[in-house]
Amino acid sequence: MADAAIDPRELLPPDEPVHLLDPDGTYHEDPEHPIDLDDAGLRELYRLMLVTRKVDREAINLQRQGQLGVYASCMGQEAAQVGSAYALGEEDWIFPSYRELGAALVRQCDAAGLLHLYRGTWLSDHDPYKHHFALMSIPIGTQALHATGFAMGARLDGNPIVTMTYYGDGGTSEGDPHEAMTFAGVMKSPVIFFVQNNQYAISVPLDKQTAAPTLAHKAVGYGLPGRRCDGNDVLATYAVTRKAVERARSGEGPTFIEALTYRMEAHTTSDDPSRYRTQTELDEAAKTDPIVRMRNFLQQRDLYDAELEQAVEDQAKEVASYVRAGIYDAPHGDPMELFEHVYVDPTGHFEGQREQLRAELDAAQEG
Amino acid sequence: MAVTLAQAINQALHDAMTEDERVLVFGEDVGKLGGVFRVTDKLQETFSEARCFDTPLAESGIIGTAIGLAMYGYRPVPEMQFDGFTYPAFEQIVSHLAKMPNRSRGTVKLPVTIRIPYGGGIGAVEHHSESPEAYWAHTQGLKVFTPGTPDDAYSMMRAAIAMDDPVIFLEPKRRYWMKSETELPVQTEAPHRAVVRREGTDVSVFCYGPMVRTAMEAAEAAADEGWSLEVVDLRSLNPLDTPTIVASVQRTGRAVVVHEAAQTLGMGAEIAARIQERAFYSLEAPVLRATGYDTPYPPAKLEEFWLPDVDRILDLVERTLAY
Numbered sequence: 001m002a003d004a005a006i007d008p009r010e011l012l013p014p015d016e017p018v019h020l021l022d023p024d025g026t027y028h029e030d031p032e033h034p035i036d037l038d039d040a041g042l043r044e045l046y047r048l049m050l051v052t053r054k055v056d057r058e059a060i061n062l063q064r065q066g067q068l069g070v071y072a073s074c075m076g077q078e079a080a081q082v083g084s085a086y087a088l089g090e091e092d093w094i095f096p097s098y099r100e101l102g103a104a105l106v107r108q109c110d111a112a113g114l115l116h117l118y119r120g121t122w123l124s125d126h127d128p129y130k131h132h133f134a135l136m137s138i139p140i141g142t143q144a145l146h147a148t149g150f151a152m153g154a155r156l157d158g159n160p161i162v163t164m165t166y167y168g169d170g171g172t173s174e175g176d177p178h179e180a181m182t183f184a185g186v187m188k189s190p191v192i193f194f195v196q197n198n199q200y201a202i203s204v205p206l207d208k209q210t211a212a213p214t215l216a217h218k219a220v221g222y223g224l225p226g227r228r229c230d231g232n233d234v235l236a237t238y239a240v241t242r243k244a245v246e247r248a249r250s251g252e253g254p255t256f257i258e259a260l261t262y263r264m265e266a267h268t269t270s271d272d273p274s275r276y277r278t279q280t281e282l283d284e285a286a287k288t289d290p291i292v293r294m295r296n297f298l299q300q301r302d303l304y305d306a307e308l309e310q311a312v313e314d315q316a317k318e319v320a321s322y323v324r325a326g327i328y329d330a331p332h333g334d335p336m337e338l339f340e341h342v343y344v345d346p347t348g349h350f351e352g353q354r355e356q357l358r359a360e361l362d363a364a365q366e367g
Numbered sequence: 368m369a370v371t372l373a374q375a376i377n378q379a380l381h382d383a384m385t386e387d388e389r390v391l392v393f394g395e396d397v398g399k400l401g402g403v404f405r406v407t408d409k410l411q412e413t414f415s416e417a418r419c420f421d422t423p424l425a426e427s428g429i430i431g432t433a434i435g436l437a438m439y440g441y442r443p444v445p446e447m448q449f450d451g452f453t454y455p456a457f458e459q460i461v462s463h464l465a466k467m468p469n470r471s472r473g474t475v476k477l478p479v480t481i482r483i484p485y486g487g488g489i490g491a492v493e494h495h496s497e498s499p500e501a502y503w504a505h506t507q508g509l510k511v512f513t514p515g516t517p518d519d520a521y522s523m524m525r526a527a528i529a530m531d532d533p534v535i536f537l538e539p540k541r542r543y544w545m546k547s548e549t550e551l552p553v554q555t556e557a558p559h560r561a562v563v564r565r566e567g568t569d570v571s572v573f574c575y576g577p578m579v580r581t582a583m584e585a586a587e588a589a590a591d592e593g594w595s596l597e598v599v600d601l602r603s604l605n606p607l608d609t610p611t612i613v614a615s616v617q618r619t620g621r622a623v624v625v626h627e628a629a630q631t632l633g634m635g636a637e638i639a640a641r642i643q644e645r646a647f648y649s650l651e652a653p654v655l656r657a658t659g660y661d662t663p664y665p666p667a668k669l670e671e672f673w674l675p676d677v678d679r680i681l682d683l684v685e686r687t688l689a690y
Contacts, residue, residue, distance in 0.1 A: 123469070124470045124471055127474045128471065128474060135471055142458060142462065142463060145430075145431020146432075146463070147435060148428075148435060149431060149432030149437075149438070150435035150436070150438055151435070152432055153441050156417055176431060176459075179425040180432075182423045183423055183432055337472075340473070341469045341471070342468070342469050342507060343468075344468070344531035347606055348608070
């Protein structure tokens with residue numbers, strides 16, 4: 001029997017997304033969504049967003065110079081990613097899609113290592129157990145189930161951790177996130193489904209993606225509270241996620257969050273967004289830039305000055321050049337590693353194929 | 368003691384869960400009901416609902432959460448209720464379960480054993496008699512085991528659960544009630560080894576899972592005709608124990624591969640290719656295949672005409688002997 005205490009109206013998303021910061025930085029207090037950060041924490045959110053943007057820009061440049069095969073930018077989504085990821089505890093896990101550079105940097109993942117996926121040197125080059133940040137997932141929305149399973153395991157083990165998975169508006173159309181929400185709802189798993197509604201799934205706009213009133217409404221059918229926030233407002237994404245984390249950690253179960261944001265760049269560097277969106281739309285979106293907004297807020301609070309800007313700029317440049325060097329200097333990989341890590345216990349696999357490659361490499365060396 | 372193949376798997380799950388509390392059994396109806404074939408009978412009662420639980424009816428969900436559970440540190444043994452219901456989980460199996468250890472350069476291990484009752488011969492309705500083994504065997508990163516005897520069912524299941532690699536464990540459902548006189552626990556050969564079930568000198572018959580018994584019956588019948596068949600139970604479809612296959616053909620000079628799945632690009636194609644690559648000069652005749660036809664699985668009243676049986680095997684044995 002379903003828990004009779006759940007009032008379905010409480011699951012419904014509120015009429016207005018949670019919004020704490022205006023584009024000019026004016027802060028609106030919301031007792032339901034307090035910000036439990038000190039000045040250093042507020043500056044940290046700004047720093048993480050700016051570094052994310054610089055690394056993102058560097059990655060686009062590297063792709064244009066032929067150093068990366070392709071790249072999926074997160075420009076414009078910094079607040080959605082940084083605010084939400086920052087709301088987790090260190091022991092909590094993130095299960096990302098391929099666009100979560102900002103969340104990865106919150107987790108102190110090595111930015112150059114992350115780009116190996118796009119470089120084509122290795123399929124992935126970070127240790128998920130070190131950063132509590134799972135491998136980036138390219139099949140859409142499939143990672144929602146991994147986050148749910150991991151959360152089921154944690155709950156079974158009595159470990160008070162929370163997992164959070166990211167996917168986009170397109171991902172809400174796939175089957176796996178729905179199965180994940182079904183499982184999480186039934187099992188009361190401590191998982192957060194964080195959807196960055198960036199308005200487009202490659203070229204397909206939201207109104208061709210769903211007929212639901214909002215994406216957050218979808219949660220209700222699975223017994224999950226559907227929440228919405230201004231995804232370009234880092235304080236809102238932080239506060240709303242914080243609440244979901246507390247809910248999950250106290251055993252109340254999963255939450256679905258829709259963060260309304262805008263993908264300022266192309267879907268990937270292979271995409272041509274001029275075919276499906278206008279300059280006017282882009283100009284309009286630029287007015288909601290999450291980084292400018294947070295800077296305005298910090299200025300209003302006297303938490304921002306030239307010194308901070310310089311320090312953050314310097315650090316961002318340093319990370320960007322570290323990324324560049326990391327990509328340039330990365331070895332192209334040992335071909336013999338092809339046969340490694342396919343099986344923990346390889347018991348006679350590959351039937352001479354390893355020897356074949358070795359012979360081909362030797363022949364190439366001898367010229 | 369007479370043990371059925373289903374009981375042997377049940378005991379294997381029971382013993383694995385007793386030895387290692389990280390082993391979890393879950394799927395559709397595996398709890399109170401004990402599985403539609405009762406393979407998970409009493410596991411929930413014995414080990415609690417936390418370790419043997421019913422899931423929502425969602426196959427991708429079952430496998431996707433198994434991956435998350437394995438990443439956490441559990442050793443999940445999810446059940447796909449029937450072969451034909453595994454397809455919704457195809458993406459999770461081929462894109463994540465099989466690849467994640469490799470993508471992560473070994474940092475992620477996924478010790479997941481997926482149990483799939485497979486194959487025909489029980490008069491089931493559509494979608495309940497599929498033989499999808501080639502999909503899994505073609506997917507690198509998976510191991511694919513299929514026992515043909517109760518002893519192997521026990522021993523190979525224990526080995527699969529103990530392994531750090533993901534395993535597709537195909538259970539021949541028409542043999543669930545097949546008995547052997549055995550004392551459990553029993554340990555048979557390592558699961559990646561093929562086993563010669565019956566020695567012979569004229570033709571090697573390669574088989575696995577539900578067809579092991581059929582091939583043994585064919586060998587019995589062949590003996591009446593004066594033909595000596597060697598029956599090789601492959602047991603593992605990935606990896607394939609090529610040395611054992613080749614050695615058998617080198618002894619007999621002739622080979623017939625038997626499986627229920629349709630012929631085109633089935634396991635028989637791979638085995639035939641390996642034999643001609645490695646034992647070409649031993650061959651007295653082309654490698655032949657006794658398989659299901661290249662049609663969708665038929666309705667129950669027609670399956671006896673579709674499935675390979677003793678006669679189909681013997682016809683091919685005769686053909687290969689005619690060269």
